[in-house]
Each structure stands twice: as C-alpha cells, then as structure tokens.
Amino acid sequence: MESKKTVLEIKNLHVHFITDNETAKAVNGVDLILHEGESLGLVGETGAGKTTTALSIMQLVPDPPGVIVDGEIYFHEKNIIYNTDKENENMRGNGISMIFQDPMTALNPIMTVGNQLAEVIMQHRKVSKKEAKETAIQLMEMVGVKADRYDDYPHQFSGGMKQRVVIAMALLCRPEILIADEPTTALDVTIQAQVLEIIRDLINRFHMSMILISHDLGVVAETCDQVAIMYAGEIVEAGEIREVYKHALHPYTVGLFASIPRLDEDSEKLIPIEGQIPNSAALPEGCKFHPRCKYCKEICRHEPPPVQREGEHIYRCHFKLF
C-alpha cells in the first residue's frame, strides 16, 4: 500500500443536542479518515448523524443546543475544534466548503447570483470587484451556467441550475475538501445525473477530496471511492466501496441493501428492516441496532460491539455473520 496523505481525520467525535427536556445524542463516537483526492460517501437514514458530522467539520454545529462533547477533528494535523472564529472563517471556503441539500434556500433571493458569487470571493481574498466578477463568471461557465445569467436572480433559475450556482459558490476559493450534503436529493433524476457529472468532473480537475452525504446508495456507488454507513450516530461499517457493496459485514448494511428495490434485477420480495429508527434521545443500550437485528444475541443487548477489521474494511458487530 502506498501511503496516502490524510487531509482530514475525525477521532471519537461525540455531538449532543442538549435541551431542557432531553439530550439528543446525534453523533456517538465517529472515527473517519479522508485521504487526499479521495471521495467518501457517508450513507445513512434520517437522524443517523450524517449532517451533524458534516456541520462539526465545518464548525457550524448550532450552539446552543449543539455541543461537541468529545473528540478531535484534524484538518492538516491541526485540531480545528480549538479554532478561533477568525481561523474558522479562513478555513471555510478556502480549506473546506459545503454544499447544502436545498438549493432553493441556499441562495439569497434578493441578490443577483453574480453578486452573491463575487461577494464570496471578496470576502475571502483581497481582490478588486472586477477580478471577483471574472473569477465568478469563470466558475459559472465551468458548472454550465452561461455568463449572461450573471445578473439574474435565483428565482429565475430552475432547481438544477440553482444547484450549479451553489456548487460554483462552494468552489470559488478552490477548497481542499468539499462536503456535499445530499446535493441532488431535491433534483429530478435526469438533472441529478447532470449535476453529479459536474461534481465528479470538478473534483478531478481541482484534485479535491470530497465527503458526499447521501441516503441513496446508488448515488454513492457512482460517485465515491470509499463509503461509511452510519446508524444512530455511529459508523457501523466502512471501507472501499466495492468491498462494502459486495461483501457487507454489518447486519444493518445487509438489511439496507435487501430493502431497496433493484432496477437491474427482478427482485422477488423486498425484505424490510423491521422496527423503527431509534430516537436519538433514548438510544438502546449495547449495540444500537440490536432491537431491529434479526441476529441479536444476549451480548448485543448489553455490550456495545467493538470495531472489527478486515484489512481496510471495518464494521461494528460482535459477530462475523456474513
């Protein structure tokens, strides 16, 4: 194995949302490594802690009620949890950038898209207005938005076009890491295909690393090299994409694949995962998946499973079931 350069490392991250009534444990001990030039898919269902993990990296966890109660996040060997506001501002945009799910709300409705883009550049770099405009137009064209739309307002754009503008905005300062939080979930499939192609193309061109958050295993399969499956605030399985998709080792991952209707084969019957996603304010003891796991044994009810390894492929289960 060649030694790949690590750009981001998360160690034992715990994030809680504390209110008067309850404490929601959104992220419970996430370990994650992102290498240079790599794209990592973070997959999970609603409330699995994907977005909270991403917001922690961006240092944007809403506080209160959100608190990073434990853990370290290293960006180039610097623990950014202790960043000052000034350092954070500098890191966002230049170092790490994020695309949010809903392009409709990510843009300011009363500012032309051109001005919004130029504003970002001027915020982060000492450039003249003219230079900012040039860079903005250059990026707009790169994502397939014509330069003559510089003075248009967001409402004049379709959903897919807005998401292109948002992508352009995230890439204006050439960040090293792009975090894309469900970037195509609000889009139609034919538009999704266009937007994913643009993202893949730009990642390669700028040699960026990416964390792609998605609930769609298909989107991740087509975009990422690595995948991490989250459940109830933990990474239950992670590894190289082909490894995990073909030889899933965690019962949740296996269950997830069995519950998706397939397009490429005639599925006989969908096998759902019984039960519900646990409430993050009342997580089960032991293995967090045990109430829904059909292989559950006594030990699973009491003891949190250790992280098991098979080469680069890791999973959190007491047993090797598959």
Add this chain to the structure above:
Amino acid sequence: MEKLIELQNIKKYFTVPSGLLHAVDDVNLSIGKGETLGIVGESGCGKSTLGRVMLRLHEPTSGRILYDGMDITTFHKDEMIQMRKYMQIIFQDPYASLNPRYTVAQIIREPLRLHKVCSSAAEEKERVEALMEMVGLSKRAYNAYPHEFDGGRRQRIVIARALAIKPQFIVCDEPVSALDVSVQAQIINLMMELQEKLGLTYLFISHDLSVVKYISDNIGVMYLGQMIEKASKRAIFQRPLHPYTIALLSAIPSLDVDHKREKIILKGEITSPINPPAGCRFAKRCVFAREECFSQDPELCEAEPGHFVACHRYQEIMSGTLQYTK
C-alpha cells in the same frame, strides 16, 4: 382483464398569469381490476394532477372518466360523494395529511362517520381496531396523536383511513417518497399485501422508477403533461422506445459497482408547460429531434402489442438504427 377505471382524452389546464398551463394534455389510460398502473415522470410532468383529476378532486378541463363503465364526469356533487366510497387517495407527506389534533382512532373513523357506515359505537370501535391491525398498528396507538409516530407509522394511519370505507380503487401519490428505505420497504410490502387480500386497484404515482418497477403491472411515463410511453413493466424496462424513457432509465444511479452503465446526460432547456409550442415537448432536449419533431405533435402509437409510444422516430429506435452514442 376487466377495466375498472378509464380516462378518455383527459385534459387539465390551469390559468396562470402568463397563459394556460397544460398540466395534463390529452391522456388516455385504463386500469384493470386488481391491477397497478405506475405513473412515472419528473416534477411538473402532471402526474399528481392526473391522480387528482381521476377522483375529480380537480375538475378536468375536458375528457371523460369512466368508473366501472359509468361516466363520473357528469356526476353531481352528492353522487360524487357516494363515489368516493369506492375511490380513495393516499398523499405523499404523512406529516401534512393527518390532522395533528385528532387521535389515531378519530382519524380512522372520520370516513366511517361521513359515510354513515356503522350503526353503533361498538361496531365502529371494532372496525377501527380491525383496520389498525390490518395495517400493522398496535392497539396501544388507538388514543395516540400523529406526532407520536415516525413517518412510516404515520403512513400506516393514512392507509388505514383510506381503507376504512372499503374502496376498490386507490390513487397512491408518492406514498413512500418521504420515507427512509428500510421503512419504505415495510410500507411497499404492506400495500402489496393489502392489494392481494382486498383486491384493490392502484394508480401508483412516483418519481422513483425502482419502486414503480417493483409494485406495478403496467407503467406509464409522462413528460410535460403527456403520456409519452405506456406498456407492461417488462417492456418498459427491457425495451424502452421513447428517447426520454431511455435517458431516464440510464440516469438512475445503480448499485452495481462492477458494471457501470453509460449515462445519457440530457442537454438543452426544458420546454415550458405554459402555452407549449407545437411539436414534441421533448424535442428541445432530444438528440434525435429533426424538423418534424418541432412542428408536429407525435401521437401515441402502438409500436408492438400493448406497447404505446409517442415519438416520430420510434420505428428507427425499435429497429436499432437509432441509438444513443457517447
């Protein structure tokens, strides 16, 4: 197969400030008893409007709706209320379609009371409990409120309500789109079990082709208000004939990490459904479009038995002389 419901030349236009929005434009279809017709298409293609028009929740601009041979487009309001005993609808968002101030029991018994189905309170309670059991809700839920449930269980309440008056036909408008996959599979399986048990007929609207493929017998593909291809599930997936259907199928992300399919990336602007120009509505995005496509609206033709397609060049696509190339 005996037809349960049939649409003949259904049009639904909405007047908007900039003109006439052709939401549904001359759609014909029929669904046999006990069958599921899947309707797929992207946002704004008119699939939800079509579902609502079928129940006359929107009045069609023109055309006829035949239910069991009866032309229900001519029915008066009272007659239509009676008809709703047979036709129900399930909406996409179980967070919006349940009254937050009603308990589960109140929600489910509402249609029973509206249609004066039960003669006593005891009978009503029994019926509500039976419905809850049928959709897999525990008895404890009887006096609970919708906010106490997650999306999957809310959708079960919605299904129980729709089934309360024993309908024959249900329009399912994206019933699982708001749900996570592990729960989505539970609801899909439930809907298929209920269909078998109760002999239900579904119109299943979804943007998710894999879900539609799983649940439907026949599939209709819509694009900007028009039905552009219609066939058995097998034919649509094995041998799509419309350039849009072909592109749509190729655009779906695949789970297969070994065989990456080539994607067809559509270029060009989407035609506006407001005062649409003459010609094929897909022409602006279609790489095969030629002159006639921009001037003449293609008709829905039967390309092979049971397989309908609206494209001027379908014969070339069928014979393989016209293919997408990278």
